[in-house]
Amino acid sequence: MVLNCYENDYEHMNTYALITGASQGLGKYLAVELAKRKYNLLLVARSVQALEAVKKEIVRTHNITLTILVLDLSAIDASTKLRDFCVTESLEISVLVNNAGFGLWGSFERLSMVDQQNMINLNISTLTSLTYHILPFLIKNKRSYILQIASTAAYQPVPSLAVYAASKAYVLSLSRSLHHELKSKGVRVTCLCPGPMETGFSDRAGMQALAHLTEKYNMNPEIVAQKAIKEMFSGKIEVVPGVMNKIQRFGDWLFPKYMTERIAANLYKK
Structure with a gap:
């Protein structure tokens, strides 16, 4: 079912899109795409310098209100602090983008x-707590959206990225469940499952030794963001951008688990 959205009619003006991990990479481009659609923005990340740079770039081009919040989102109380900030500042949130996340490459016992x-x-x-705490804002706005960022790693176990892949499988499962739970309340949930992108993910994950592999399949995060926002507004439940990623997804479905796991283990072996 495709939901009629207000992507182009601007009924949402004066409401905010909340984007976590918005200081660089995919998060930055998701912010740009929503600014193009006249959403005001609340951008959240740890680096004040990076957030200020993104703010300067976006407000120079788009006539919106942009608020930044410096917050360590891995802290236990991060989601309640963020909710309280929205309440204190009287921000009407109609889009939540849970983009913040990272991976670690290496054997489980050595990391x-x-x-x-x-x-x-x-x-x-x-991600779970923030979705829960921001949901009342979204339901209040009657026609709202949640974009959860998973990964193609969500579709299979990935040795040497074991915990990361498991965490993204959780995000995908949660997102699909919430899509069905919340659509009657006017909230559409979409899960984006990108493959490698030209961001700082690989460096943070410690995957420099696999640069030859990731660079070969890297997608431009700007293009991924454009696809993600378009599909979110169409009400699509799951988005896998890129032909190679779609082929991988089909292979995960077609071949036995032990085969895809063995291939992944050889590709990402440390």
């Missing part, structure tokens, strides 16, 4: 448990 727990906190706990 720091502290780092892996922080990844779980950000990729799963904060």
Whole structure:
């Protein structure tokens, strides 16, 4: 079912799109796409310098109100702090984009448990809690959207990216469930499952040794953002951008799990 949206009629003016992890990469381009559609923006990330740079770039081109909030989203109380900020500032949220997240490459027993727990906190706990706490704002606006960012890693276990892949499988499953739960309340939930992109993800994950692999299949995050926002407004439940990613998705469905897992293990072996 395709939902008639107000992407072009601007009924949403004076409402905000809340985007986490919006200081660079995909988050930045998602912000640009929503600014083009005259959404006011609340951008959240850890780096004040990076957020200020994105703000300057967007407001120079688009006539919107843009608010930034510097916050460590992996902290346990991050989602309640963000909700309280929206209440205090009287921000009407009609789009939530849960973009913040990161991965770690390496064998499970050798990676720091502290780092892996922080990844779980950000990729799963904060995403879930923020969705819960912002949902009343979205329901109040009657016609609202949630965009959750997963990964093609959500479709299969990935040895050497074990916890990351598991966290993204959670995001995909949650998103599909909420899509059906919330559509009667006027909230559409879309899950974006991109593959490798030209962002800082690989560097943060410690995957420099696999640069030859990731660069070969990298997509432009600007193009991914354009596709994601378009499909979100159409009410699509799941978005896999790029021909190669769609082929991979088909292979995950077609071939036995042990085969796709073995291929992934060889590709991402450290």
